[in-house]
Amino acid sequence: MRTPRFLFAPMRTFFALMVAAALAITGLLAPPASAQDVPTPPNENWSFDGIFGTPDLAAAQRGFQVYSEVCSTCHAIHQMHFRDLTGLGFNDAQVKAIASTFTVPQGLDDSGQPKEGPGMPANQFRSPFPNEKAARAAMNGAYPPDLSLIINAREGGANYVYGILTGYADAPTGFTMQDAMNYNRYFPGHQIAMPQPLQDGKVTYTDGTPNTVDQMARDVATFLYWTSNPETTERKQMGIRVILFLVLLTGVTYAVKRKIWSDVH
Numbered sequence: 533m534r535t536p537r538f539l540f541a542p543m544r545t546f547f548a549l550m551v552a553a554a555l556a557i558t559g560l561l562a563p564p565a566s567a568q569d570v571p572t573p574p575n576e577n578w579s580f581d582g583i584f585g586t587p588d589l590a591a592a593q594r595g596f597q598v599y600s601e602v603c604s605t606c607h608a609i610h611q612m613h614f615r616d617l618t619g620l621g622f623n624d625a626q627v628k629a630i631a632s633t634f635t636v637p638q639g640l641d642d643s644g645q646p647k648e649g650p651g652m653p654a655n656q657f658r659s660p661f662p663n664e665k666a667a668r669a670a671m672n673g674a675y676p677p678d679l680s681l682i683i684n685a686r687e688g689g690a691n692y693v694y695g696i697l698t699g700y701a702d703a704p705t706g707f708t709m710q711d712a713m714n715y716n717r718y719f720p721g722h723q724i725a726m727p728q729p730l731q732d733g734k735v736t737y738t739d740g741t742p743n744t745v746d747q748m749a750r751d752v753a754t755f756l757y758w759t760s761n762p763e764t765t766e767r768k769q770m771g772i773r774v775i776l777f778l779v780l781l782t783g784v785t786y787a788v789k790r791k792i793w794s795d796v797h
C-alpha cells in the first residue's frame with residue numbers, strides 16, 4: 533500500500549524535527565570541544581573575595597603602576613577616566629600629575645592635522661594604537677582587548693588574568709607553535725600573541741613590596757578588578773560602615789535601655 537501523497541510533507545517535517553532534536557540533545561550532553569583544552573586557572577585568595585571583600589587599595593595602586601608602565605603600551609581601559617583614580621585613594625593633585633604623563637588626542641591643529649598633548653583628569657585612558665587595524669598590524673594579527681571590564685568578562689575573573697600573566701612556559705614537546713606566538717598554560721588554545729609582559733623587577737615599587745612576576749600579576753589583577761567594579765567597591769565599603777553603625781547603635785540603645793530601666797524593681 534502506498535503512503536498517501538498528502539502525508540509526505542508532514543512526515544518530512546516530522547523527521548527533520550526528530551533529527552534536529554537528537555542533534556540538539558547530543559550537542560547539549562557533549563562538553564564543548566574548546567572547554568577541554570583550557571585548564572581552569574587555580575583559585576587565588578583575593579582581598580575582594582566574599583560579600584564584604586573590597587580590593588586592597590595599596591595593591592590596586594601598585595597594580596595601576598604596573599598597568600601604566602607596562603600594559604598601557606598595548607591595552608586601553610576606556611571605561612576609566614583619570615579622575616576616577618580618586619576612587620583608588622589618589623588626591624586631585626596626584627590625579628592631575630598622573631594624567632599629564634599620558635598623551636591624549638587634542639583635536640586638530642591649525643593645519644587640520646590631529647593634535648596630541650598631555651592628559652587632563654577628565655580624559656579617558658585610551659588605546660595607544662590609532663585603530664584596531666594598526667594594533668593588529670603591530671601585534672601579529674591579534675588585538676589587545678580593552679581591559680576595563682576584562683575581570684567581569686572572562687570566566688575565572690581575576691584568577692584568569694593572574695593565570696595568563698603567570699602562565700607562560702616552554703611549549704611541551706610535540707606541541708606545534710605558530711610563528712611569533714607564545715605558549716601559555718591558561719590561554720584558550722595555549723598560544724597567545726601577547727609576549728610575556730612581566731618579568732621579575734619590571735617595575736620599581738616605592739613601598740618596598742617585592743617586584744616579582746607573581747606580585748605584579750596579583751597587583752594588576754586587583755587593579756583590574758577595581759576598574760571592572762568601581763561602584764561595587766564603594767558599595768561594599770559603605771555596607772561595612774552601615775553594619776558597624778548598626779552594631780554601635782544596638783550597643784548604645786541597649787546601654788540606654790539598661791540605664792532607663794535600672795530604677796525599676
Ligand code: HEC
Binds near residue numbers: 607692724726
Ligand atoms: C606588547 C603588547 C602587550 C603588552 C605590553 C601587554 N599585552 Fe596583554 N595582550 C596583548 C595582545 C596582542 C593580546 C591578544 C592575544 C591573543 O589574542 O593571542 C593580549 C591579551 C591579553 C589578555 C587576554 C585577553 C583575553 O581576550 O582573554 C589579558 C588578560 C592581557 N592581555 C592582560 C595584560 C596585562 C595585565 C598586561 C600588563 C601586565 C598586558 N596584557 C600587557 C598585547 C599586550
